[in-house]
Amino acid sequence: MRHFINTGDYDRATLETILTHAMTHRGERSTALSGRTVALMFFDSSLRTRASFAVGIAQLGGNSVTFEVGRGTWNLEYQEGVIMDGDKPEHIADAAQVLSRYFDVLAIRCFPSLKRPEEDAADPVIEAFRRYATVPVINLESALYHPCQAMADMLTIRERFGRTEGVRVALAWTPHIKALPTAVPNSFALVAAQLGCRLTIVAPPEFPLPDVVMERLGDVEVVHDQSVLARQDVVYAKSWASLVNYGAPPPARYRDWILTPEKLGSARFLHCLPLRRNVEVTDAVLASAQNDCYDEAENRLHVQKSILQFCLHLI
Amino acid sequence: MRHFINTGDYDRATLETILTHAMTHRGERSTALSGRTVALMFFDSSLRTRASFAVGIAQLGGNSVTFEVGRGTWNLEYQEGVIMDGDKPEHIADAAQVLSRYFDVLAIRCFPSLKRPEEDAADPVIEAFRRYATVPVINLESALYHPCQAMADMLTIRERFGRTEGVRVALAWTPHIKALPTAVPNSFALVAAQLGCRLTIVAPPEFPLPDVVMERLGDVEVVHDQSVLARQDVVYAKSWASLVNYGAPPPARYRDWILTPEKLGSARFLHCLPLRRNVEVTDAVLASAQNDCYDEAENRLHVQKSILQFCLHLI
């Protein structure tokens, strides 16, 4: 069973195969998924993920059905053995087994609570689907990982530089008005390390990545000073929550961590989007010729078509 | 015009034809619905119904469009002659006539209010669609009936026992934290009687089925004692609202009506889902080899594909 929940579940050769397929099949229209249907289940909001999966599945001749859990579709319990007398009328154990009878793939978005760090660190919703589904599960961003985004990031870097090996990438924390999940930086850092990038994490001291990720990264460089950004090939801008003061918005004193053209130097600019202009990044960065974030978003489409076919043993 | 609103609208031979078609066409991919589109209109939440209809329509080469009434789509008035100065900006008379111009089938989910028993007993929303639609209407669970679920139930029994005639089935009330509609038990009891099952209704005295259903059932056995369950071939577990204390949650004194493996004996277990584990049924029942509720859910897909084709005079 080929789930796609965390790039760390696969070796470098497998990830490279998927990226190569995405590069050689850009814009492909086919009937690869003819007669197949993919469930797109969103516990949380989405624009790019929803759009790019729906379009990609259609371009491969398949069908998708979108669910918004808790809105139009029953809320789902994930704890084992619980007496279900609360606000969740159905258990993932049952929903996952039933949906596996209808769909060929279950694709799930389930953000962290950002309230209970231990719970979030267990990635409970996506792991419940992994346990009970009898068809492949694709992670559309869980509490801990966003592997499809990370693969699109690597595809963008590989297209821009002809390789990922040795490319100098900074994962650059940005200010924000809210505490955001760490799934994007976690998966970006992991896959960058897996594919041989020279990774630097640039963030204030209160903003480390989770232990489970840092352990996998080994001796990655972490600095608390944005002056390194201009020496990179790629600056991957992203805000994420403090693990020190879990769930609290970033302190106002870090507002000057906003990314500007001066800090960016000649590096390429990536961001997963959505992006709060003039809070995380200035309009000028987005208007510059170094902005690759729309190519990056487009690459979601291309790489996800390859991931779907990988999960179904079609490549 | 072939609506599918209540199994009671059709004779046994017709229902058997649909079941036989479903058995012989399991997993069929075809172009039977090519160029056709089905509206899936939900006044209330859904997982299985939405998934199984969308997937089934896709497997037959058709298209579906899902609406959530009152959320993204205008709320609909169903009373005749009313001055529409309230919170419902459109009348079903108009919506049904318009949608009939776009779609080949209108499929509608509309739960009861559980507040006004006389209104619920008139099944006003689905009946308004029956009155005004100029294309077939399929009931996705109305105030009174859930015929697609009932057909999936009978398909499951027929597959398990090779027949429905003479199979001993208990419709077994379960405790719950909320008052639930009677549509599922109503339609299960009706179709079980129509297809020759030996039906027993097992529920506390305050939980009769509505008069309109009991009259159709004739002299069905009703008992208030769960000890009969273990003598059945099939136990169909389900909670439903008290008609005596309409809309109130079941009293706490009935919590021990929870279904356990001991009560189940060697009977097969069915439940329409969603299910509150350890309130209605223990985890042990679901983990047992007697649990057929996932096959039952899967059979929604198979039988609904046949119902769609029946409504369109394709079988």
Place this chain on the structure above:
Amino acid sequence: MRHFINTGDYDRATLETILTHAMTHRGERSTALSGRTVALMFFDSSLRTRASFAVGIAQLGGNSVTFEVGRGTWNLEYQEGVIMDGDKPEHIADAAQVLSRYFDVLAIRCFPSLKRPEEDAADPVIEAFRRYATVPVINLESALYHPCQAMADMLTIRERFGRTEGVRVALAWTPHIKALPTAVPNSFALVAAQLGCRLTIVAPPEFPLPDVVMERLGDVEVVHDQSVLARQDVVYAKSWASLVNYGAPPPARYRDWILTPEKLGSARFLHCLPLRRNVEVTDAVLASAQNDCYDEAENRLHVQKSILQFCLHLI
């Protein structure tokens, strides 16, 4: 780039070409949109628009993906240069550029605020999409215009009378419990004038159309007396907001502007729907043989299929 944002962007010959195509291709099933996908983005509720676009796209062999902005999909900012520290986490500048990478057409519904008249008069959301999208934008009803509705209206008139030239049409204000947008009357009046109808606007004095529309209409007849209605070929009934008392519900003293069979005389009845029965129009008007509003709704489907193909240079 062929956007379809306002009929006023095109000359009469182009609009006639689209109408003629719609008449000659009624009910067409084709593969014209095979491999193409259309985004249907709703900032506001919809029934007919959503249904008719989804069905029409399917009938042409294409795919659509529906988004409800702010519900399941991120809320979108449209102001330029703003510091995005409010409740809108993504800018249309970014969303439009990204969605243009996935979709072949972006179709957008974005009602006016009915709070800030100057802002509404700038039609800011649809204009932001026009500015940033790199694929055609279709207006599904913006603050100012509803061109697809207006084209369906003209198609209905042309089918009924064999022509639009010289047909006497009244745009007839109706009472309502809420302030409604002017997009429908604006676009109806504009296209009626463009296609040679003899237009009369019939409304209380506080209910003029916006200056931007009146300027385009030239010396159109405006009367404040419903007695002219019975002398028309077509009465197009519709409520809209007062520009004098912006955003306020129509005053109760105008409740007797309800349209009745007596006022209608022998004119044909059109209304874009949804319609509040017995507030805007009596049940008797809808029950009469002069009611063409269901044909009008159906024509949304036919004309929009032509508009889609026009935008994609397929006709």
